[in-house]
Amino acid sequence: MKGLNGQREEFERKADELRDRLMHTIEAIDRRRHALLDVKTQVRRHGPGLAAGGLLLAILGGAAVIALVRGARARDERRRGERVRALVRSWQHPDWVAARGKPSVPREIGRKILVGALSFAAMQLIRRGIRLTLAPPGREALARRRAPELQA
Numbered sequence: 001m002k003g004l005n006g007q008r009e010e011f012e013r014k015a016d017e018l019r020d021r022l023m024h025t026i027e028a029i030d031r032r033r034h035a036l037l038d039v040k041t042q043v044r045r046h047g048p049g050l051a052a053g054g055l056l057l058a059i060l061g062g063a064a065v066i067a068l069v070r071g072a073r074a075r076d077e078r079r080r081g082e083r084v085r086a087l088v089r090s091w092q093h094p095d096w097v098a099a100r101g102k103p104s105v106p107r108e109i110g111r112k113i114l115v116g117a118l119s120f121a122a123m124q125l126i127r128r129g130i131r132l133t134l135a136p137p138g139r140e141a142l143a144r145r146r147a148p149e150l151q152a
Contacts, residue, residue, distance in 0.1 A: 035041055090097045
């Protein structure tokens with residue numbers, strides 16, 4: 001019986017050491033969590049990067065707004081010019097004013113076949129994804145998911 005007591009004391013000592021290490025790890029993780037969620041600390045650490053990123057976003061936003069405004073103005077000017085040219089063209093050549101005809105039959109058939117094939121391929125991919133997601137895992141997947149056993 002004394003042999004078991006010696007072993008038991010050894011196991012208890014190891015368990016106490018492991019508990020202490022685990023508590024130190026948990027405390028370190030808790031300290032890091034508090035530091036990560038502390039806004040003042042994060043601003044102090046990453047302030048210049050945040051300022052540069054904000055400035056870059058402001059510049060890009062301003063450039064986008066300027067580009068949109070200039071594009072709209074240019075589009076209005078271009079439309080006015082096209083309307084004037086169309087009016088002149090219709091006055092000079094009234095027979096050219098007619099609307100374009102419908103697309104050719106072979107072109108429409110080809111477009112519909114292409115759209116149908118792409119729709120079919122997309123549906124097959126979606127069905128396969130759903131089937132794989134809802135299927136019970138196989139033996140190989142279970143072996144990969146199983147936690148590795150601890151070595152003694």
